[in-house]
Amino acid sequence: MARTQGSHSAQTGPRIREAALRLFAKHGYAAVSMRQIARDVGVQAGALYNYTPDKQALLFDLLKGHMDELLAAWKAEPTPATPTLRLEAFVRFHIRFHLARPQAIFISYMELRNLDPDNFAIIEGLRKRYESTLTGILRDGLTEGSFAVPDPALATYALIAMLTGVNTWYRDKGRLSVDEVSDIYWDMTCRMVAR
Amino acid sequence: MARTQGSHSAQTGPRIREAALRLFAKHGYAAVSMRQIARDVGVQAGALYNYTPDKQALLFDLLKGHMDELLAAWKAEPTPATPTLRLEAFVRFHIRFHLARPQAIFISYMELRNLDPDNFAIIEGLRKRYESTLTGILRDGLTEGSFAVPDPALATYALIAMLTGVNTWYRDKGRLSVDEVSDIYWDMTCRMVAR
DNA sequence: ACTTGATCTGAACAGCCGTTCAAATCTATC
């Protein structure tokens, strides 16, 4: 037996990434075997190596792709005129973007330690880049006089943790919609940083 | 060869738990083998089974022990008179307790999915019990008129995530002491919930 | 000094791990 009917790299490649994302998110990188991923795709384990040099690259590509998408999506957002409006845009964007990709976010936070040092440094750099945009907004509002946070760096950590935390409890069929959650979190954010 | 000189269960038992805690925190439950833990303790893998029925129980005991300790420590704290003072006590307690046990906290958040369903339910119940004490404080302050949170349940999630997030960036030799961090986080908390 | 029970070793078990590769079979092009 060998090449199978209807086999195309344009189909198998994405399906492998989807299966890896789903399985890594559910069981964790270390707990998932290449054979499990292959079984999920409906292929033998050896076939995976036409699409990734090794398991590590599979994880890295998922995380790198997610971070690139995050930064690009934020860059594509309009930039409101005032720091307060920019902060509101960030809060709503962060919640919306993260709730739309629960698996990728889960992996991005849980599997960092399974990255090789070089790969870790790259992902960490991208994350810092994203977080620094929030710090910039806070600093702008501080110098402009509309915010009164005691420490912009810590406020960044606090806000990112608070906003990302939504992913741990939000359920699609819950009592609140994404917009309602965003309203409440923007309210809390506003009170936290406002003068 | 067999029993070794100076071998005592009162020593080996704790050393196994310490090694497991350290290694699970560093590499993840699934990525750590029983032989690695044994090597760290200076013993053969078979000896571990005098102290734990299996690897799963080792993880569960660490998480269960941690949650018991957390709940007991909070119970031992004095209960101030007003909701505002109780909230301040909670914020400072949470940061202090968590920063003192980074590895246990790390495991408690990262390895939940590696628990058997039964074990998961137990840990999850204890966590809910802890979080509900915060919700209670928020509700008290709400009915008493000193707080003005839009939603106590969401405020609980937001605050817990924000406070626990300190563990991801805090470094012992950093620019801020635990008390200084607590001051700033209490300030942000206060502004977030105050009327 | 002798016995009893606690403690550990070292080997073994069956099974899974990531990865490689020649051979087989497909699709696409001419």
Next chain:
DNA sequence: GATAGATTTGAACGGCTGTTCAGATCAAGT
């Protein structure tokens, strides 16, 4: 219809996995 290149299989590699257990050696009680 022949040919070339893309794609997958299936077997194999050495090594690691959690767990069990008989036998060896220790510490402690008498």
